């Protein structure tokens with residue numbers, strides 16, 4: 029199963045049309061089975077910004093998709109609306125569902141609305157009722173399906189020393205995800221890619237292999253931060269029976285195209301990488317590009 033993961037497209041002034049066009053050109057070559065858009069579709073939650081975001085998303089490959097709101101998808105300055113009906117335009121233009129479930133032949137995705145318009149300016153929250161929502165959804169998953177959580181805000185700090193407040197009570201959520209057998213957490217918000225593992229932050233007994241974390245940079249806005257300052261990126265995630273392989277693509281100003289930059293490989297289900305197949309079952313064109321021109325740095329994560 030191939031996932032195209034984009035985030036923080038930020039329609040409004042920060043949106044970069046040339047980068048958006050490049051993504052639309054590249055997306056079909058990824059040949060995704062699922063598209064994930066992990067929040068911050070707009071800059072200021074205005075109706076025309078949501079309309080543009082919806083039109084953009086509709087031009088991506090026509091496959092099942094999971095879309096969730098980010099903190100920029102609730103009004104910041106329209107205080108009454110923020111307090112009384114913060115997701116008004118998100119519901120109107122994107123989806124009436126804020127917490128969503130998507131089941132495909134290979135995976136069950138649970139999308140969580142981590143925005144907290146009444147209790148935080150830019151940080152998020154996961155309410156206990158959303159953890160119940162996760163439990164209900166994942167408890168009914170047939171054997172063999174990958175369990176994947178999507179939320180805009182990060183559950184673990186990015187390891188680059190930039191100040192980003194992690195969601196309060198993130199560990200409570202991680203503990204439940206571990207208990208439920210979640211294998212992958214996807215998000216955005218950081219405006220730079222962070223591909224890692226929960227064990228870096230939440231080590232503990234019984235956690236044989238942790239949960240793979242894949243945060244996406246800003247795919248189409250000028251708001252990149254840290255190592256992706258003034259850069260744009262997206263992730264391609266290949267979930268096979270044995271492995272989760274994340275290919276990080278970055279926009280190249282000189283060519284005006286996205287190109288794969290690094291690859292991160294994790295064994296699934298507590299296996300070790302040596303005993304897992306190290307080839308993606310679905311051998312993508314992007315992967316071939318990595319292998320043929322040898323340009324991108326290949327990076328293997330050994331934590332399984």
Ligand SMILES: [Fe+2]
Pocket residue numbers: 036038068098100217219
């Ligand atoms: Fe953002």
Ligand SMILES: [Fe+2]
Pocket residue numbers: 068098099100180216217218
């Ligand atoms: Fe955000």
